[in-house]
Amino acid sequence: MTFKELHLIAPILDALEAEGYTHPTPIQQQAIPIVLQRKDLLGCAQTGTGKTAAFALPILQLMSEPPIDNSHKVIKTLILTPTRELAIQIGESIAAYGKQLRLKHLVIFGGVPQGAQVKALHAGVDILVATPGRLLDLIDQRYISLSNIKIFVLDEADRMLDMGFIHDVKKTVAKLPAKRQSLFFSATMPPEIQKLANTILVNPEKVEVTPVSSTVDKIDQYILYVDKKDKKKLLAFILKDKSIDRALVFTRTKHGADKVVKDLYKDGVRAEAIHGNKSQNARQRALNNFKAGEIKVLVATDIAARGIDIDSLSHVINFDLPEVPETYVHRIGRTGRAGADGIAFSFCDEEEKDDLKAIQKLIGKQIPVVENHPFPASNSGVVKINLPKNKEVVKRPNAIQNNTPNKKRYDKFKRKPL
16 A cells, blocks of 8 residues: 555655655554544554654644635644653654645743743644643643644553653643544553543544554564673673664663763763753754764663654663563664564563563563573573674674574674664
8 A cells, every 4th residue: 555545635745755655554554544534543553653644644634624724823733742752753754744735833842941932832833742741831821722723632642641641631631622633542552541542532443553562573572681780791792793783772760871871982882861861952962963873872761762763773772671561662662663673682680580571471472582692690501602802793603502492692683784
């Protein structure tokens, strides 16, 4: 199927072609016709499946249909999303797909002065992309009215729950007109999220393109057992592989992210951190440097797990396993996007074994274990391999022969050059 078969208008098709997109993903194939019919939608899709375009494309088309209001005086579409990074990503997608349309959009979020955002609101906006806190703040200051909203999108609903935004979401929904089209997206659908969806949607169509809490098949996942004290050495070792263009590394804490960056610089690896203690400008600068290839490694905490959208990101590395199993799905979903291949390495020390069990229970499969790396856990029973000096991650002698299930040789996981 092509985008043309979804009956999208020429300006949008031209913009998609300019972006290099010709064939819609499964969620786009199913969701776009439903949204174009002005029906409510409940979408359950894991990250990296093309969800943003699944709602952005039909919204742009609906807002371009007669009668067209080019006054830009009132906000007609509200897209609510949990993080600044994700809001920016959605804004960039709307700008790209709608560049031939006479529609104005604005992205607002906290952590930066509100002056520029208020000025843009005064100039007029058709589509508003917002995080909950800044949205409610500007509503309270009477800079924003939601009384004319025709389309409401709640994106990453389960992440809203994780970050404690559900109360803000309910306050926002209460300010919306009763007659509207609502689109509700979530990567997972626990009971609390289903209950929230029931209060927002009216007779919705449901789209579910992957099993709930599953991981993308094209992502090769591997576990590396390692002592906590050796994690930084193992990370530096893996990053010496020249086939790794760019790697996104996740830590549990902000302090841990900064420490990993410092250790990597000592090993000659250019890296930057992105987390909640960084200013918005610093976070965006680090993300832009990573996208441009000026740094090889971006170290992030989970606040950025769903807001990073980078083409051809080959590797995600979990320096620390997450305590919440669903977070693992969101983290590794930064690679293997839009049908591409990807690799996810996860370090596991003794204290994280219960977290690993919870993750494997959630995704419904055992993650293969890499045993012949140079820094095995002290209680793993695996002999440490001493590589010759100045050697990269290359094929090595048969130091370990183990053909049992889930036991893999490290040299087989090398990513082919992009």
